[in-house]
Every structure is written in C-alpha cells, then in structure tokens.
Amino acid sequence: MIANYKYLQASLFSFCIHAAIFLYIYGTFNANTSKTLLISKPLQIELKFELPSQDSKEQIPILPNTNVTSGKQVSEDIIYSKTKDEIKNSKKNALIESNITNLLSEESAIEINSEQQEISMYAQKIISMIENAWMKPRNIPEGLVANLRLKIRSTGRITSAELIKSSGNIRFDNSALQAVRRVETFNFFNVMPKTLYEKEFKIIAISFNPS
Amino acid sequence: MKKNILLVAILLFPILSYGELFLEITKGSEDPYKVAMIPFEGNTIVSKQLNNIMRNDLIRTGEFSILDEELLLPVKIINDELIYSDWKLLGMDYLVTGTIINANNSLDISYEIFDIHKKRKVRSSKVFGIPNQIRQLAHYTSDGIYESITGIKGIAATRLLYVNETKDSSFTSTYKLMLADSDGANEKILLSSSEPIISPSWAPDGKRVAYVSFETGIAKVFIQEIASGKREAVLSQDAQISSPSWSPDGKYLSLTLYQDGNAEIYILRLRDRTLTRMTNQFAIDTESTWSPKGNKILFTSGRSGSPQIYELDLRKLNPKAKRISFEGTYNAKASYLPNEEGIIFVHRSSDGLFHIALKYNRENFIRILTEANMDESPSVAPNGNMVIYGIKEKDLSMLAGFSLSGAKFKLPASEGEVREPAWSNFLR
Numbered sequence: 001m002i003a004n005y006k007y008l009q010a011s012l013f014s015f016c017i018h019a020a021i022f023l024y025i026y027g028t029f030n031a032n033t034s035k036t037l038l039i040s041k042p043l044q045i046e047l048k049f050e051l052p053s054q055d056s057k058e059q060i061p062i063l064p065n066t067n068v069t070s071g072k073q074v075s076e077d078i079i080y081s082k083t084k085d086e087i088k089n090s091k092k093n094a095l096i097e098s099n100i101t102n103l104l105s106e107e108s109a110i111e112i113n114s115e116q117q118e119i120s121m122y123a124q125k126i127i128s129m130i131e132n133a134w135m136k137p138r139n140i141p142e143g144l145v146a147n148l149r150l151k152i153r154s155t156g157r158i159t160s161a162e163l164i165k166s167s168g169n170i171r172f173d174n175s176a177l178q179a180v181r182r183v184e185t186f187n188f189f190n191v192m193p194k195t196l197y198e199k200e201f202k203i204i205a206i207s208f209n210p211s
Numbered sequence: 212m213k214k215n216i217l218l219v220a221i222l223l224f225p226i227l228s229y230g231e232l233f234l235e236i237t238k239g240s241e242d243p244y245k246v247a248m249i250p251f252e253g254n255t256i257v258s259k260q261l262n263n264i265m266r267n268d269l270i271r272t273g274e275f276s277i278l279d280e281e282l283l284l285p286v287k288i289i290n291d292e293l294i295y296s297d298w299k300l301l302g303m304d305y306l307v308t309g310t311i312i313n314a315n316n317s318l319d320i321s322y323e324i325f326d327i328h329k330k331r332k333v334r335s336s337k338v339f340g341i342p343n344q345i346r347q348l349a350h351y352t353s354d355g356i357y358e359s360i361t362g363i364k365g366i367a368a369t370r371l372l373y374v375n376e377t378k379d380s381s382f383t384s385t386y387k388l389m390l391a392d393s394d395g396a397n398e399k400i401l402l403s404s405s406e407p408i409i410s411p412s413w414a415p416d417g418k419r420v421a422y423v424s425f426e427t428g429i430a431k432v433f434i435q436e437i438a439s440g441k442r443e444a445v446l447s448q449d450a451q452i453s454s455p456s457w458s459p460d461g462k463y464l465s466l467t468l469y470q471d472g473n474a475e476i477y478i479l480r481l482r483d484r485t486l487t488r489m490t491n492q493f494a495i496d497t498e499s500t501w502s503p504k505g506n507k508i509l510f511t512s513g514r515s516g517s518p519q520i521y522e523l524d525l526r527k528l529n530p531k532a533k534r535i536s537f538e539g540t541y542n543a544k545a546s547y548l549p550n551e552e553g554i555i556f557v558h559r560s561s562d563g564l565f566h567i568a569l570k571y572n573r574e575n576f577i578r579i580l581t582e583a584n585m586d587e588s589p590s591v592a593p594n595g596n597m598v599i600y601g602i603k604e605k606d607l608s609m610l611a612g613f614s615l616s617g618a619k620f621k622l623p624a625s626e627g628e629v630r631e632p633a634w635s636n637f638l639r
Contacts, residue, residue, distance in 0.1 A: 119232070127234050133328075136239030138273075139578065139615040141552065141571035149231070168573075170550050171596065171615070174362035179239070181362075184329055204232045210239065 118193075119200055125188055126204070134179035136210060137171040144169055145209045146176045152204065154197050156189030164205070176208040243616070244360055246305045247278040247298060249286055251320065253311025257345060261311070261320070264349035265356070267394060268367040272357060272596065273618030278303065298327045305333075307356055318342045320352055324359055334359040346397055351639075366592040369393050370635045371599065372401075372411040372420055373610060377627030388422055390437065393592075393634075395610065395622035401435060402442070410454045411631060414461055417638045421445070421455040421464060432466060434481075445479060446486075456500045456508075465489070465499040465508055476510050476523075489523055490532060496521075500546045509535075509554060511543040520545040520556055536570070538577050544588055549595040557587055567600050569615075580613060590634040599632040 147165035150158050161180040166173050192201065248266060251258045262280075269275040278301065286308060287294040298306055309322030318341060324334040336355050340348035347368065354365030375387040388402040388411055402408060406425040413420055414434075421434050427444075430451040435442035446452055451469040458465070464479045468486070476489040476499045490496040494514040501508055505525075512521050512532065520536040520543065536542035541559035548555065551572075558568035558577060564584040570577045585603040592598065599612040599622075608628040613619045622629070 123232065123234050127236060130234075130236050131238045132240075134236060134239035135244065135274075136241050137615070138241055138617050139569070139580070141573050143573065168550065168552055171363060175239070176236075178360075178362045179236075182326070182328065200232050204234060207233065207235045208239075209235055210237055 115196070118196065122188070122192060122196075122201065126186055126206075129183050129186060130179055130206065133182035134208070135175055137169075137175050140169050140172050143211050144172045145207060145211075146173050148176060148180060148206045148208070150180060150204050150206060152186065152189070152201060154189060154194065156186035158184060158186075167208075172208070176206075179208075180206070243274050243276045244304045245278065245302055246275050246307060246356075246360070247283060247301065247303045249283060249306070249308045250280070251309035251311050251322070254313060257311055257313075257318070260345055261349045261352070264346055264394070265353040268350060268353035268365075269357065271394070271612070271614065271618055271620050272361075272365075273614035273616030274357075274361055274596075293325055293330075293332075295325070295327050295330045298325075303327050305360060309352070313342070316341065318345070318348060320348055322352055322355070324356060346392060350392065350394075363596065364594050364637060366594050366597060366634075366637070367393055369593060369638055370417070371395070371610075372413060372422075372633040372635070373629055374408050374411060374631045375625055375627055375629050376407075376608075388420070389625075389629075390420075395625075398625065401437065401440070409631060411633045412455050412457055413633055413635045414457050415459050415636050416461055417635050420633075421457060423453045423455065430469075432464070434464075445481070446484065454498050458501050459503055459505040465501065467497040467499065476508070478508075478525075489530070492532075496532075498544055502547045502551050503549050504551065507547075507551075509545045509547065511545065517541060518543045520554065541565070542568075546589065546591055548591060549593060555589045555591050555598055557589065567598060567613075580615075581611075583611075586611075588631050590632050592634045593637050597634075599634055601630045601632065 144167035145165065146163065146167040149162045149164050151160040151162075152158055158180060161177055163173055163177065167176075189197065189201070246269065248262060248269075250262045266277050269277060282301070284297050284301070286306075287297065293306070304327055306325040306327060307322060308325070309320055312319040312321065317339060319337060319339050321335070321337045323332055323336075325331070326333045334355070336359075338348055338351045338355065340351070350367035353367045357363070357365035357367070371391050371393060373389050373391070375389050377385050377387075379385070383405070384407075386404050386406065386408045387400050388408050389398050390401050391398045401420065402422075402424070404424060404426050406428075408425075409423045409430075411420055411422040418438065419434055419436050421432060423430050424433055425431075429449070430453045432445045432452045432455045433442050434445055445455075445464060445466075448468075448470070452466055453469075453474075454467045456465045457463075458478075462481055464481060466477050466479055467474050468477045473493065474495040474497045475491065476496050478487045478489055479485070480487075489499075489508070490510070490512070492512065492514050494512055496510055496512045496514075499508045499510040507525060508523050510521055510523070510532075511518050513519075514521075514532075515534065517540040519534055521532040522535050523530045523532050535554070536545070536556065536558075539559055539561065541557070543557050545554045545556035547553075548569075553569055553571035553574075555567065555569050557565055558579065559565050560579060565586050566579045566583075567581045567586050567589045568577045568579050580598070581600070581602075583602045587601040589598050589600040596616065597612055597614045599610060602609050602611045602621075608630040609624060610622040610629050610632050611620065612622065
C-alpha cells in the first residue's frame with residue numbers, strides 16, 4: 001500500500017514537472033507575441049508624436065556613407081560640445097564595424113520597437129478614455145484594485161466587460177464597470193491596423209488602481 | 212512534497228503572467244454625475260411634487276448634481292431623436308424625461324434616461340403605482356434612475372424606524388415608535404406609550420420590528436408586525452432585556468440580558484425561544500449587531516476599562532471576543548457595512564466630542580465622517596452608501612444623515628425629539 005502510494009506520488013510529481021516544462025516552453029514561444037504590463041502615465045502620451053518607422057528608414061541608408069562624407073561630418077561635429085562629439089564618434093565606430101547581418105537584426109528590432117510604440121499609443125488612448133469616464137467613488141478604502149477583462153470588436157465597441165478580480169468594495173467595482181459602460185466604444189479602432197487589433201486589442205485586461 | 216508543489220508553482224508562474232494586454236487606470240473624477248431632470252409631462256401638480264421628491268432623493272445620495280430648474284432648456288426632438296448638443300454645452304452627463312399616466316385607479320410613470328455623451332437612450336422604464344402613493348412612486352423612480360446611472364441599488368424606497376418623544380404642558384413625555392420613508396416623510400405611528408421606547412430594529416423581511424419598551428416597568432423586548440400591529444414580548448423572564456438585533460435570516464434575535472446583575476449578550480432562537488449565552492464577563496456587554504452573512508456579531512464591551520467594540524465569530528464552537536477598536540477611549544454602537552468590509556460606529560475623539568466614524572478592515576486607521584458634537588446611533592442603509600444618525604441641535608435630538616459620497620442632510624424636524632434611527636433592508 002505504501003509502495004503504491006509512493007508510486008502514485010512520484011507519477012503525479014513527474015506529470016506536474018512534465019506539464020510545467022511543456023507549458024514553460026510553450027510560454028516562452030508565446031512570450032514574443034504578447035505584451036506585459038503597461039502602466040498609465042499621462043506623460044507617455046507624447047511618445048506618439050515620434051514616428052519610429054521614419055527613423056528606421058533614415059538611419060540605415062546613412063550608415064554606408066559615413067566614411068565618404070567624413071569631412072562634412074567633422075564640420076558638423078564641431079558645432080557639438082566635446083562630450084557629445086565623443087559619444088557620436090564611438091557610436092559611429094561601432095556602427096561601421098557592424099556587418100550587414102547585425103544591421104538587419106537591428107532593423108527588425110526597430111520594427112518591433114515601433115509596433116510596441118504603436119501599441120502603447122493605442123493603449124494610452126484607451127486609458128485616457130476610461131479615465132475620463134471613471135467616476136471614482138469617495139470614502140473608499142485605500143489600496144483597492146479591480147480588474148476587468150474587455151472583449152472588443154474591431155469597430156472598437158466593447159462587447160463584454162467581465163470583472164476578473166473584485167476589489168471587495170461594491171461601489172468601487174461598480175464604478176469601474178460603469179466607466180467601461182460609459183465609454184462603450186473606442187472610436188479610434190477604425191484606424192488601427194487589423195493585424196494589430198487581432199493580436200493585441202481583441203481582448204484586453206484593465207486594472208483600476210488609483211493608489 | 213511541499214517543496215515540489217512550490218517548484219511547480221514557480222515553473223508555472225511565468226506562463227500565467229503572459230497573455231492579454233494589461234492596462235492600468237489610475238485616475239478618475241470625483242465629481243458627481245450632472246443630471247438634468249425635466250418635469251414629467253402630465254398633471255402639473257403631481258409632476259411638481261414628483262420632481263421635488265426625486266430631486267431630493269438623488270441629491271441626498273451625494274452622487275448627483277441636479278441642474279436648477281430655471282436653467283433647463285426645452286427638450287428638442289427631431290425625427291424621434293433627442294438633440295444632445297444643447298445639453299452637452301450645459302455640461303450635463305444625463306437627461307431624465309418622463310410622463311405621468313393617470314388611468315382608472317392607477318398612477319403610472321414612464322421615464323427615460325439619456326446619456327448625453329453617448330447620445331443614446333440608456334433606460335426606458337415604467338413604474339406602476341396608485342394615486343395616493345405619489346411619494347412611493349417618486350422613490351421607486353429615483354431608485355431606478357440611481358441604479359441605472361451608478362449601477363448600485365438605490366435606497367429611496369426603503370424606510371426608517373425611530374423613536375419620537377413629545378412633552379405636554381405638564382412635562383409628561385409620550386414616546387412613539389415611528390415609521391417613515393427614507394426622506395423622513397410619510398410618518399406613521401407604530402406604538403405610543405407613556406414609558407420609554409428604545410432600540411428599534413428591523414426584521415430583515417421589513418415586515419416586523421423589534422424594540423425595547425419599558426411599559427411593564429422594566430426593559431422588555433417586543434416583536435411587532437407592522438401591518439397588523441400585533442405584538443408580543445419575546446421572553447417572559449423578570450430580567451431586563453435590551454438592544455435586540457435581528458439575524459439576517461430572521462430566525463434569531465441577539466439581545467442583552469441583565470440576568471445576573473450584569474449585561475451579557477445572548478442569542479435567542481425565535482422558533483422555540485431558547486437562549487444561548489454568548490459572553491461571560493464581569494464588564495458590561497451590549498449593543499450587539501449581526502454581520503450581513505450572519506456569521507459574526509459586533510458588540511460594545513467595557514472589559515478593557517472603556518467602551519470598545521468587539522467581534523464574535525459565531526462559526527467557532529466557543530467563540531472568543533476579539534477587540535477590533537483601538538483608537539480613543541470610547542467606541543460604541545457599531546454595525547457592519549453591507550459587504551462586511553468595515554464598520555460604522557460612534558467614536559469619541561480626543562477633543563471629547565462624539566462623531567460617527569468608519570473603519571475599513573483593510574485599513575489601520577479610522578475615518579471620522581461627521582463634525583457635530585453629540586452624534587449617536589448610526590444606522591447604515593442597505594446599499595452601504597448612506598448612514599442615518601442622531602444629532603443634538605439646541606439640546607433637541609434630531610436625525611441627520613450623510614452619504615459616503617459626501618452629501619449631508621437633516622431629516623425634517625418632527626414635533627418633539629427624535630432619536631435612535633434604524634434603516635430597513637431593501638423592501639422590494
């Protein structure tokens with residue numbers, strides 16, 4: 001009986017470990033395509049004015065020319081202060097040494113980065129719309145957090161809002177649900193690329209955390 | 212084995228944290244909702260009365276600011292569509308319109324709520340009533356508006372119990388147990404006595420009340436049916452019995468008995484009138500109230516040398532009272548918030564004045580919510596957003612209330628003194 005129990009325990013453990021390894025690997029592959037926490041800071045809104053896609057196009061063609069137009073570069077460099085000059089030079093050297101494969105990988109990195117910025121731009125829009133609609137109840141306990149999961153159509157219409165973590169305070173939970181109800185539709189979804197919508201904005205989680 | 216589980220948990224953790232986009236909302240507005248209420252179409256006298264009652268109901272919640280009637284615009288409807296832009300310019304969030312339908316022996320209201328930002332009707336509803344119950348009709352309607360905008364059940368249609376004391380020319384007192392609407396109107400006398408009446412308490416079904424009457428010379432707890440007026444003493448013992456409180460399932464009363472010369476908390480099973488002693492202490496234990504789930508009771512005890520609030524967990528076999536108030540030298544008359552997330556009680560602050568205070572379980576400080584000097588007997592509304600309590604004004608006891616959202620109000624003065632309010636459950 002004891003042996004039997006041990007056998008069962010061992011097989012359970014082994015099953016758990018295998019499941020964990022499998023899920024872990026699955027998770028790491030999935031991690032590339034999913035985003036983690038974005039914290040709302042109103043200042044970040046300004047990020048959207050930087051257009052990363054243009055940057056990536058401008059930067060790369062310049063690079064092969066750096067040797068040829070060195071004279072011009074120097075004259076330009078004089079304008080800058082010395083420290084900036086040094087930084088620029090060291091950067092330039094590093095870039096010259098890098099081969100084409102490096103450049104390519106860098107380009108794709110920038111692309112991911114630009115997608116990231118696009119996501120954060122839309123995320124900021126969502127956040128500010130909900131913040132405008134949210135009537136925070138008064139005299140509620142400190143440190144309340146309520147999480148909602150929103151299902152959104154490609155038109156931007158919120159089709160369901162589900163309370164996935166209650167704050168424990170009914171007025172707080174309700175104010176969160178009510179805020180989402182008041183928003184109803186994120187009208188800027190019509191300019192969002194379809195692929196981005198499918199990937200990121202079909203289902204989003206929202207945390208109401210005023211502290 | 213524990214270690215193994217921990218290991219699995221650690222391995223699983225990163226997977227669980229992946230997934231959908233996660234956004235955080237940190238700011239919100241604390242302003243009240245701005246609502247324009249168009250006087251309902253129909254009989255102008257009825258409409259005016261309805262409008263007044265509803266306006267007051269909504270303002271008392273502290274969550275609405277209602278546009279002054281003089282500032283209202285005509286409602287423009289073109290092709291069955293409300294013109295929203297005018298209301299948007301006035302900064303309104305919602306617009307309420309309605310019609311009074313007076314048809315053979317019934318007075319109905321149909322009302323509509325428009326969301327000015329969404330440019331859409333968000334509610335269209337009908338309330339059925341009878342002509343001499345305009346107040347009730349108005350309260351139902353304001354609860355509908357409140358719930359539709361805030362998502363929380365309104366309490367305008369709930370009722371209050373309180374004790375009224377009047378003195379005649381020879382200074383002999385008459386005590387009355389009164390029943391009234393949540394706004395203090397529509398008063399009815401449930402009991403009149405030449406001896407004091409104290410501690411009224413609602414049965415959870417709202418159909419019966421319990422109270423203490425001194426009509427036999429000592430304190431006795433009575434139960435009375437509201438509709439029939441039928442009443443009976445719950446215990447025939449000679450001992451003084453006081454502060455009844457009904458369990459949420461309506462099957463038990465918690466009481467204070469002075470059986471052996473000392474006040475202790477007992478629980479009385481109403482079915483067979485059996486008593487269970489809950490406390491055994493040389494100090495006074497009294498003012499018990501039940502938690503909303505009925506598994507705990509709060510009471511006031513002097514066992515530490517000053518009145519403080521204690522909690523008993525009824526799920527335990529021999530529950531030990533746990534002290535839950537620590538600030539100051541006087542904390543009493545506690546009751547739970549509906550969600551059991553905190554308590555409302557009377558607190559004497561360091562300046563010696565009595566205030567109504569709130570303590571959330573998750574916080575380690577108290578919030579003082581009133582600023583008069585002799586505030587007493589708080590009773591919490593069933594939605595947890597309002598509290599009614601007793602105040603002293605020019606040495607006269609009166610009733611006042613506040614909402615957690617910030618509104619403060621006084622109930623219309625009755626003749627004589629009014630004290631010990633008790634807020635009913637939801638009645639529909």
